[in-house]
Structure formats: C-alpha cells, structure tokens
C-alpha cells in the first residue's frame with residue numbers, strides 16, 4: 001500500500017488549487033482523477049469567465065485549467081497525478097481504493113480532500129431514457145473536448161447560465177438550436193447570454209416544459225407543453241418540435257457518494273444543490289482530516305471552487321503540522337475573497353444555503 | 364480476433380455520418396489533424412481519432428445506441444460523458460461494464476455492446 005500525506009479526489013479547479021497550497025507547504029500529494037485530463041469542468045468551457053482577477057476572470061475556462069496545472073509543475077517531486085483513476089471507496093482508516101486500468105489499488109493518506117464536483121440533474125418526461133437525451137455538460141464535453149457534435153438539431157431544456165452558454169456553443173459548432181424551453185416564467189441566467197441567443201434567432205419559450213420525446217432507437221422529435229402559474233401542464237398547448245438531441249440543463253447536485261460512504265454528517269439543502277456535508281470553518285467534515293472543496297460541498301462556481309480548494313489545502317497542511325509559511329495572510333485573504341464572491345444578489349442563494357446548513361446543527 | 368480478418372463492411376458508417384459529426388470550423392477552438400485509431404465495433408472495422416474516448420469515437424460515427432437495458436432491452440446511449448451515470452457501459456476487449464465515456468480509445472480495441480449483466484470471471 002502506498003502512503004501519502006494528502007490524497008485529493010478530483011482534479012477540477014478545487015482539487016488543483018488545493019494541491020498547490022498543500023505542495024507549497026511541503027506535503028506529499030497524490031491527486032486521483034477519473035477523467036482523461038485535469039481541469040474538471042473547466043476543460044470544456046470555451047467562454048470567458050466572470051468574476052474577479054484573482055480567479056482569472058476574462059480568461060477562458062480551458063486556459064484557467066492550464067494555468068492551474070502549470071502552477072503545480074515546480075513541485076513535481078512531491079506530486080503524483082493519476083488519470084483515468086476512479087476513487088471507488090474511502091474507509092474510516094483513511095485507506096482509499098482506486099480503480100485504475102481494471103486494477104484495484106489501495107493507498108493510505110494522513111488527510112483527504114474530496115473535490116469530486118457535481119453531477120447533472122435529470123428531468124422526468126416520457127422516454128427520457130432514449131439515446132439523444134443528454135446532459136448539457138455532456139454535450140459541452142463532446143463538442144469542446146472531442147470536437148464531435150451531439151446531433152444536428154437540439155432542444156435545450158433550462159435557461160440558467162449553463163443552458164444559455166451551451167446553446168451558444170452549440171451554434172458555434174454548427175448545430176441548430178430549435179428552441180430553448182424554460183419552466184419558470186422568466187429566463188434564469190444572465191441577460192447578456194440570453195440576448196446573444198435571441199439575436200441569433202433562437203426561440204426562448206418560457207413557462208414551457210418538455211412532455212415527451214419520441215423516436216425509434218434515438219430521439220427524433222419532442223412534445224413541448226405550456227405551464228400555468230402553478231407549473232401544471234395546460235392541456236391542448238402541446239406542440240411537436242423535430243430535433244435529434246435534447247439537452248438537459250436543469251441544475252447540478254453534489255457528488256456526495258464518497259462522503260456518504262464514510263458516514264460523514266450530511267444535510268439536504270436545496271439552495272446548495274442537494275445533499276451536502278456539514279463542515280467547520282476549516283472546511284473539515286465530521287470526520288477528522290477529511291476536507292471538502294468546490295461543488296461537492298454546494299453548487300457554486302469555478303471561482304469559489306478555486307478559493308475553497310486553496311483553503312482546504314491550507315487547513316490540511318496545518319492539521320498535519322506542516323503549516324504553510326504564509327498561513328495567516330493566506331487564510332485572511334482567501335476568506336475575504338470568498339465573502340466577496342458570495343456578495344450581492346447573485347450570491348444570495350449560496351449565502352442562504354450556507355446559513356441553513358450552519359443552523360442545522362453542530363458538526 | 365486480429366484486425367486484418369475483420370470485414371470492411373462498415374465503411375458507409377465512416378463516410379456518411381462519421382465525417383458529418385466532427386466539427387471542422389469553429390470560431391474559438393482549433394482541431395488539429397489527428398492520428399487515426401483503428402478499432403472494432405460489434406465486428407466491424409471502424410476508426411476514431413487520437414484523443415477520443417470510446418464513446419466520442421462512436422458518436423462521431425453516428426452511433427448513439429451503445430447497449431440495451433438489462434430487463435426491457437430499451438436502447439441506451441451516454442448521458443453525462445464524465446463517468447457519473449453508467450449509461451455508456453460496453454464490453455471492451457472482453458471486459459463487460461466499462462464506462463466508455465472515460466476510457467481512452469486505443470488502437471485495436473474490440474468494442475461490443477453489453478449483453479445483460481456480464482459475467483464475473
């Protein structure tokens with residue numbers, strides 16, 4: 001069994017940022033990533049990010065992934081990154097089982113940071129299991145990472161930023177977006193993104209949802225239907241739209257399975273996307289030396305995932321009695337950045353979620 | 364089964380939808396010409412490109428149905444493309460239930476649609 005100071009699960013913005021701070025502090029670190037590349041959700045994001053300059057605003061997601069990875073290069077002696085390596089189990093004695101190339105391997109760590117991100121939510125409608133019904137993130141991965149389009153004509157479901165951005169990227173890739181449907185009476189995401197689509201002639205149908213898809217072996221058409229103010233389908237308003245792809249962008253929920261396996265204390269907080277772990281001010285869960293960072297602890301953004309990652313790395317180093325040489329300053333700065341990112345109307349949902357989580361009981 | 368004895372029956376898959384599903388012009392991304400990777404899909408010789416996962420290579424060929432559901436035999440394709448949902452599982456070089464969306468395509472791979480649950484060896 002290979003022993004390591006710190007094991008990080010997931011090489012997204014949270015995991016990579018955690019690694020940097022922990023390596024700076026002198027820890028030996030192993031990162032496990034089940035995908036074929038580092039960067040998590042960033043590797044498929046071709047749009048420029050919002051936010052502040054500490055989190056690389058105005059830079060494209062794919063470029064941020066490269067920057068975060070390059071930041072680790074000076075510490076290669078202390079760092080191992082395993083790709084196509086899925087963490088399938090973590091036990092109470094800090095043993096981690098990893099599935100790599102059809103082989104199970106065991107590792108042991110003094111501290112673990114879980115930064116597994118999130119999974120896309122599904123939506124209930126008739127035949128939603130037909131091939132051609134894809135998550136919006138999946139479509140983005142297929143196009144931007146592998147250069148393959150999901151189909152010729154798409155219906156996007158959900159008008160949050162992800163739905164809006166992926167619709168735009170589909171058009172950039174030469175795919176026709178036949179309609180964007182949104183169950184709520186208003187568009188969910190930023191106006192700039194929605195306006196771009198409107199200018200390109202994409203019909204945005206609010207108070208509308210998808211009722212059914214049809215097709216032989218894969219999607220050929222869909223039935224959409226209008227909703228009343230109680231979100232009930234209005235009979236007689238059904239209409240057929242021909243499309244070979246349905247893209248679902250109705251939100252994300254934290255990938256909590258490894259946490260649940262450790263019987264870490266969790267709460268269901270809708271504002272944070274679902275089941276999330278209780279944490280103390282050091283991002284430590286109810287199990288000592290097990291930390292969380294990024295979307296797994298509540299759905300937010302890459303910017304906050306990076307800051308949380310850095311904090312988790314900082315606290316893991318401190319717990320292992322190898323504090324970062326600049327611990328106090330970093331701690332202060334990073335907490336200030338988080339507060340800043342969650343400020344204002346856009347951060348309200350997150351603030352409410354965190355408040356609910358804190359009030360739900362001690363860790 | 365060596366690649367040389369596999370029929371070339373499937374070339375119509377490549378030429379028709381195969382090329383059509385690859386992005387050629389993109390305002391932001393550039394897709395450099397990549398090396399061809401030959402593999403076998405349900406007994407037919409086909410190819411993907413360097414950097415593909417098995418699922419992306421199949422999708423580029425216009426193949427959306429990756430397997431059938433275990434009980435009711437409904438068609439299954441991928442859903443998440445990042446290894447979460449298990450919807451994309453296939454048999455790879457004789458090993459059943461491999462998540463094809465996070466498995467890199469390699470030269471000479473033999474890919475078949477999963478049948479039922481698969482057997483433990």
Ligand SMILES: Cc1cc2nc3c(=O)[nH]c(=O)nc-3n(C[C@H](O)[C@H](O)[C@H](O)COP(=O)(O)OP(=O)(O)OC[C@H]3O[C@@H](n4cnc5c(N)ncnc54)[C@H](O)[C@@H]3O)c2cc1C
Pocket residue numbers: 009010011012013014015032033034035039040041042045048049050051085086087088115116117118137140161162165166255293294295296300301302303304305445
């Ligand atoms: C379309 C879209 C647009 C976005 N736009 C913006 C934006 O403009 N600005 C912004 O700040 N944010 C944006 N985001 C959000 C941002 O991408 C995410 O919040 C961020 O990536 C979360 O980071 P993370 O490190 O927590 O998780 P992820 O990036 O999801 O990384 C988690 C990693 O863990 C790996 N993993 C999971 N489970 C395991 C396991 N068991 N074993 C091994 N590895 C595992 C995954 O493969 C993944 O690589 C956008 C998201 C999307 C989908």
Ligand code: FES
Pocket residue numbers: 440441442443444445446447448449450451452462463464465
């Ligand atoms: S498509 Fe979800 S695991 Fe492969």
